[in-house]
Amino acid sequence: MKDAEKQLVLLGQCEVECVIVGGVAATLHGSSLTTRDLDVCYNRVSENLARLTQALRSVNARLRGAPEGLPYILDEETLRRGLNFTFQTDIGELDLLGEMAGVGGYTEASENADVMELFGYRYQVLSLPKLIAAKRAAGRTKDLLVLPELEAILEFQKREETD
């Protein structure tokens, strides 16, 4: 197993409630562009923060870019006090988003989310129209670059539905 697969399996095993967003969602929808990190929009209810904490601890998650030795306690309270986190883990980069520009939080992200079965687990994947909205709202060059392809895929999918 390689990084993205391991990360997805971890989230599935730990029953973390989340929606796959970002570049991996783009890949799942058919984009040919490449990403290195898994971004998920997570449910911030207590039970889910506990499951997320367990998952993150199991792969030695630490804040990406933070100085070595910076005291950091990874627990439910830390996740509750923060919102968006970028982690380096033993199985690759994993970003947790409590909110996303252009979409909102977990409730909005999971609304109309696609559900895909991968590696024996079921995952919510941000719908393509919302992914396009999120990329547009993020507005960074790297987000804008992926828009034309995502819009072409959306057009392709709509044609599929009408055929």
Next chain:
Amino acid sequence: MERDAREELLLNPKPGTAAAAARDFGIDLTLTIQNLRLTPEERIRRLDDFVDGLKQIQSNLRWVKKFPANTRDTIPS
């Protein structure tokens, strides 16, 4: 593999469509079609393989010659 009619519309899009805009932007829609033919699980495995390959290239890379950053070459404006 033969292309179906929808795939043809991605490769030879009509003016004004999103596919035409993507092509004009420089997106290689042949790669998109290849991905669309895969299952989501196959898409993730393909991404993983590609990223893994890039990591291997980076870790095995040995510079033979490298121009200094302050080389006299200039970037054309």
